[in-house]
Amino acid sequence: MQIKQEKGHYTLYKENEAIGMAVVDGATILRLEIVPEWRGRGYGSYLVKELLRRGGGLDPKQTTRFTAPLPRDEAGRALARRFDFLPEGGRLVRRRVPDLSAVQLCHEFLEAHLTPGGLFLDATCGNGNDTLFLCSLAGQNGRVLGMDIQPQAVDRTNRRLKEAGYDKIGRAVLYDHARLGELVQPGKVDCVLFNFGWLPGAEHDIHSTADGSVPALRAALDALRPGGVLAAVLYSGKVIGDAEKQAALAFFRTLPLTKYTVLVCEFANWADTAPLPCFVIKK
């Protein structure tokens, strides 16, 4: 199967035969047809899916709004339903709004609680996204220290800090976060961020585990100043199991209310294995 595009005109070919076409203007599908003898075999779905994909409509991180004319027959209506097009104001509309991710929630929480000029730790720097984010919050007078047990994560984070012009604010070191207390003075840190699990894009066999993560959470709380925030995204699933998540939750639940506010922010209508953002504010 092949789709040839010339500006807003798409032609669907099976081998060398044109079996369908669509006319599209931006995110407006003006016309879509499959040659009658090829209908009912999934080619309409293939074409719609491809149009959506090319317009970002299948990307869960993008906000999109596609429109199409009202279908003339039941086959067209079934096709529209399959891709969540709904009748609205005399045409079909398909809207997608990105899901709030656990990491995004963490970032929004930290953005609301942290002020520039602080000392922030990224206890699992990985590919450096969180370290860069913390640098953007820390500003020129702040400091960010990232750490990871994998040299490629540390190198990549330091490279990205340099590229982003953040290398005066942040740096990453090869260090086990269970020993983060050796890197900072107790009670002086404004934020410690953990995004547990494995390094995205690398083999999954190196990942955080309960026996290191719980001491690291404890060390992070010792490092925080009063008013400081610990943020952690916990994971579970086939590869990583459930032990780390359960051990971290058990640890959070033992923390005395007189000293800590603890939030566990479950995505209640996702799978049980959905990433779990947790926050601890030191009183």
Ligand SMILES: C[S@@+](CC[C@H](N)C(=O)[O-])C[C@H]1O[C@@H](n2cnc3c(N)ncnc32)[C@H](O)[C@@H]1O
């Ligand atoms: C999900 S990734 C972190 C993503 C990262 N924050 C980013 O923005 O790209 C988890 C990272 O934790 C690291 N890690 C696992 N155990 C660790 C430990 N004991 N100390 C420090 N880092 C650890 C892994 O090597 C991996 O890079």
